[in-house]
Amino acid sequence: MADEVELSCREAAxxxxxxxxxVLTEEESVQLKFHLGDCDDCQHYEVQLKxxxxxxxxxxx
Amino acid sequence: MPSDATCDPRSVEVxxxxxxxxHYALAKLRDRDEAEEVVQEALVAALESLPEFRGxxxxxxxxxxxLRFKIAxxxxxxxxxxxxxxxxxxxxxxxxxxLDAQFDDTGxxxxxxxxxxxxxxxxxxxDFWAVFERCLGRLPPQGGxxxxxxxxxxxxxxxxxxAEGITESNCWVLLHRARxxxxxxxxxxxxxxxxxxxx
Numbered sequence: 001m002a003d004e005v006e007l008s009c010r011e012a013a014x015x016x017x018x019x020x021x022x023v024l025t026e027e028e029s030v031q032l033k034f035h036l037g038d039c040d041d042c043q044h045y046e047v048q049l050k051x052x053x054x055x056x057x058x059x060x061x
Numbered sequence: 062m063p064s065d066a067t068c069d070p071r072s073v074e075v076x077x078x079x080x081x082x083x084h085y086a087l088a089k090l091r092d093r094d095e096a097e098e099v100v101q102e103a104l105v106a107a108l109e110s111l112p113e114f115r116g117x118x119x120x121x122x123x124x125x126x127x128l129r130f131k132i133a134x135x136x137x138x139x140x141x142x143x144x145x146x147x148x149x150x151x152x153x154x155x156x157x158x159x160l161d162a163q164f165d166d167t168g169x170x171x172x173x174x175x176x177x178x179x180x181x182x183x184x185x186x187x188d189f190w191a192v193f194e195r196c197l198g199r200l201p202p203q204g205g206x207x208x209x210x211x212x213x214x215x216x217x218x219x220x221x222x223x224a225e226g227i228t229e230s231n232c233w234v235l236l237h238r239a240r241x242x243x244x245x246x247x248x249x250x251x252x253x254x255x256x257x258x259x260x
Contacts, residue, residue: 010169044173057212061122
């Protein structure tokens, strides 16, 4: 049963951050995909966290 | 401190890694004075054995492995010297009220994350790394330690949380907060000010 409640940016941002720690549940990942579909702000945020992740790993070398 | 022990040109390069090493030690030792002391010991040891460094790994990797020995030494000594451990300052890791500064009551961004211009190029610029280090240094102590161990060193969250004595979900909150602070700091000091960097 899919939960139709839409994520806020606040919740979406939390999920994006958590993707670096664990695999999202199916429900979480559907909700996140749906939110990212029409939210430029959170799309930018996601790209930026991936960049941070890469930069931090690069900083080690 | 001038060192006449070596005229190896790489001894100059060793010094350029000091700030990274201090961040590394700080993530493990929690105390800036101790961290700087241990890094100093490691750098002295490194300069002495520099002739043995063959460049199979990067200089930074090599220095880090020396530092790790020094940190382990230091921790063993600390256990011997100190019966009672101070409890780390309580930063209420589960507290999420800081999010209120970033999101309004309806959960929307108060300030929209902007598209960053050419982030791949930033990674190649020395000035960018100076900003990155400054931003790392501005993180609150516990969040900074957790972020460094997780994202820079690449350790497992579970082990990091256990060492910090906090639950895994509180660890995630700390990491989330650290990521948010870093991205905001980089946006304000590098990506936001178009044309003021990368001369």
